[in-house]
Amino acid sequence: SAVISQKPSRDICQRGTSLTIQCQVDSQVTMMFWYRQQPGQSLTLIATANQGSEATYESGFVIDKFPISRPNLTFSTLTVSNMSPEDSSIYLCSVSRDLGETQYFGPGTRLLVL
Amino acid sequence: DAKTTQPPSMDCAEGRAANLPCNHSTISGNEYVYWYRQIHSQGPQYIIHGLKNNETNEMASLIITEDRKSSTLILPHATLRDTAVYYCIVRVGSGGGSQGNLIFGKGTKLSVKP
Numbered sequence: 001s002a003v004i005s006q007k008p009s010r011d012i013c014q015r016g017t018s019l020t021i022q023c024q025v026d027s028q029v030t031m032m033f034w035y036r037q038q039p040g041q042s043l044t045l046i047a048t049a050n051q052g053s054e055a056t057y058e059s060g061f062v063i064d065k066f067p068i069s070r071p072n073l074t075f076s077t078l079t080v081s082n083m084s085p086e087d088s089s090i091y092l093c094s095v096s097r098d099l100g101e102t103q104y105f106g107p108g109t110r111l112l113v114l
Numbered sequence: 115d116a117k118t119t120q121p122p123s124m125d126c127a128e129g130r131a132a133n134l135p136c137n138h139s140t141i142s143g144n145e146y147v148y149w150y151r152q153i154h155s156q157g158p159q160y161i162i163h164g165l166k167n168n169e170t171n172e173m174a175s176l177i178i179t180e181d182r183k184s185s186t187l188i189l190p191h192a193t194l195r196d197t198a199v200y201y202c203i204v205r206v207g208s209g210g211g212s213q214g215n216l217i218f219g220k221g222t223k224l225s226v227k228p
Contacts, residue, residue: 001160004157042201042218042219042220042221043158043216043218044218045215045216045217058215090155092157092158094216100206102148102160102163103160103216104160105150105157105158105159105160106157107156107157108155108156108157110155
């Protein structure tokens with residue numbers, strides 16, 4: 001399995017601001033994903049981060065709100081833009097070595113928006 | 115919506131086997147059964163997966179019925195550290211260039227008691 005780290009581990013932000021979350025993997029992976037877990041809820045896939053092209057967003061998530069970068073095979077960022085209290089969640093990075101293989105998750109970033 | 119049905123909660127005595135059931139009556143022939151768990155405030159941890167044969171690793175055993183419509187995750191000697199939410203997920207695995215998304219349901223909250 002891959003070793004996945006996320007920065008920051010937690011943050012408290014003011015509404016209207018933006019936060020960029022980083023995901024770093026210790027080895028090259030083909031697939032990287034971003035999930036959201038709202039308080040008391042299960043995980044929901046936000047998007048698939050594609051290297052060299054725009055991310056693929058799930059229904060209900062848009063690039064303007066959640067811009068994603070994937071500059072190489074070990075790193076990705078998710079930005080939560082123009083935050084509101086409804087964005088308070090745990091944001092999780094997930095990776096798989098190749099298409100269709102097992103996904104592994106990072107420790108998550110806990111975001112509280114006031 | 116998740117394609118699996120799990121009991122919302124279960125209790126297990128420490129040291130005893132924990133048997134977590136999952137129904138997936140609409141599973142397709144190319145879909146695998148995956149199990150993850152999420153210990154409070156951490157990212158989901160991969161446990162095990164299988165297609166149709168029973169599987170065992172250092173963490174658990176996975177028993178899949180012959181018709182593949184249900185499965186059971188077995189933790190042979192549960193400890194207090196196994197207290198977590200356990201998610202049963204069906205998804206397309208590797209092959210054919212497909213990448214089935216992980217769709218998380220509500221899972222089973224397992225409480226291991228001393």
